[in-house]
Each structure stands twice: as structure tokens, then as C-alpha cells.
Amino acid sequence: MIRRFGEAVQSDRRYRMRPGAYAVLERDGALLVTHQQEPIPEFQLPGGGIDPGESPLTALHREVFEETGWRIDVTRRLGAFRRFTYMPEYDLWAEKLCSIYLARPVRAHGAPREPGHSAFWMAPEEALARLGNAGDRHFVARFLGWTR
Template sequence: MKSYLTELRGLIGNRLLLLPSVAAVIHDHAGNLLLQEKASGEGWSLPAGAIEPGETPAEAVIREVMEETGLAVTPAVILGVFGGREFRYTYPNGDQVEYVVTLFGCRVVEDGGAWTDDETRSLRYFARDQMPPLALPYPASVLFSYTKSR
């Protein structure tokens, strides 16, 4: 079955697409932030993804985190909603998106083991002063405002 996004891309090609999405802020016991290294070579990001039709943002963040990290989470708080020109991104294949991201502070309820998708190369927790650049400009003050994730 084709995904909703794949079907849309078939209709509009690489043109700019406004995309409702979610991202997860997850911290370890020391307050370090979990980041995902993309297998595509795009660098580091928060566990994140698009909201599918019929899915709530909370359901989407639970699904995306499980797929990309193997962690079962509970979304505990909305840390913000981000979008606009700063959240435009062009993928290596030329697909253009402008994300409208609901950013959730999440609490880990179970470590389910390995991730199940092919988007993740590795996972690592980073201290605020050691974070690599992210593809989208989330404010560090927001990323480290919620540390009750575990």
C-alpha cells in the first residue's frame, strides 16, 4: 500500500508541500537529548515524522519514536508548534517540504529494542553544549526545557 505522502508526491512532484508533523524531545537521566543520525547522510535530527491521515499528533509521535528508536514513549507535554520559512527543507532527491511541527516532550515507558525503519543509522544522547547541528532550527532552550523524559 502506498503511503499518503508517496501518493501526494506522485501528483505534485518535488513542489513545496506543507506537511503536518511531529517531533519528540527525549532525555536520559542526566538530561542529555536523544538524537537520530539519518541513514541518508542528512545528519542528526530529533525522532520525527509526518502525521498520517486519521492519526492524532500524539499517536504519530508514539509511532514515529517506536519506528525510529525502538522506544515506547508517552507524550507528556507539547513544548511548542513550529513552522514557517525556517522549517522549509529540501531533501537530497529534490522534494521540498515546509514542516508544521508539534514538538512533544516525551517520557520513555519501555525500551523495545532496535528501531524498525531504515531511516536510522544510529542513536545517541547529547549534552546541550555538545549537540551537532540539526536540519531544523529548534531553539536549544526549548529542547532542554523538558527533562523529565525518563
């Protein structure tokens, strides 16, 4: 069973499945997170949607690079969670199936390329306090050994 976080499912809504890949990115005791300005300013684990025909790892590398400017080395999959939410940028209600990976940032290639995104290094405890969704916080807490 995949754990669910976020808003309660609304029975009168039709949700579109949106698989995505996201990463807990640790280097030298700090986590690399992204800040998305629109539609609601929020700190997030870097990553995003998996395009049709794209593998989760290919999507993860692409999305992390777009949102942070970093190339990564994926260590392992940590797990997954579901999140039911409205995505105003796509005007749809989504069931997000979020696969979370542990990865190491290995090389910076400049600023984020995705408009409205900024990359930030944070102490893991600060990231845990500032991440905008409960699923991201859960996996950072697991990384820290604070929860299973």
C-alpha cells in the same frame, strides 16, 4: 504566529504542507536523538510525518518507536515551528509544520526499525551542537532554559 527556521521561501516554488510531530526525549540528564543516514547524514529530534487521519500524538509514538526503538510517555507540547525545505526522499518541496513535544523514554524494545536510523544518547549541550536543523536546536535550547 509560528516561528520559521531554515531556508528562505522561494517564490517560484510550490510547497506541499507536511505536518509532523517530534520530541525532546530526556531521561537521566541525557537526550535521545536519532541519526538519519540518508539522504544527508544528520542528527535530529525523533519523530516524523503525520499520516492522513492520524493524530499528532499517535504519529509521535509511532515515529519515535520506528526511529529509536523506545516507547515514550508524552509530558506536554512545547510548541511548533515551520521549515521550508526540499525532501529528496519524496522529491518535493515541503512546508514542514513541526509540532514539538517533551516526552520521556520509558522502555526500550530493541534497535530502530526504520532503515538508516540509529539512536544515540547525548548530553543536552552536545545534542544542541549536533542537531542538524535550527528548529530542533531552538527547542532543545528552550528545554535547557537558554531561550524563550
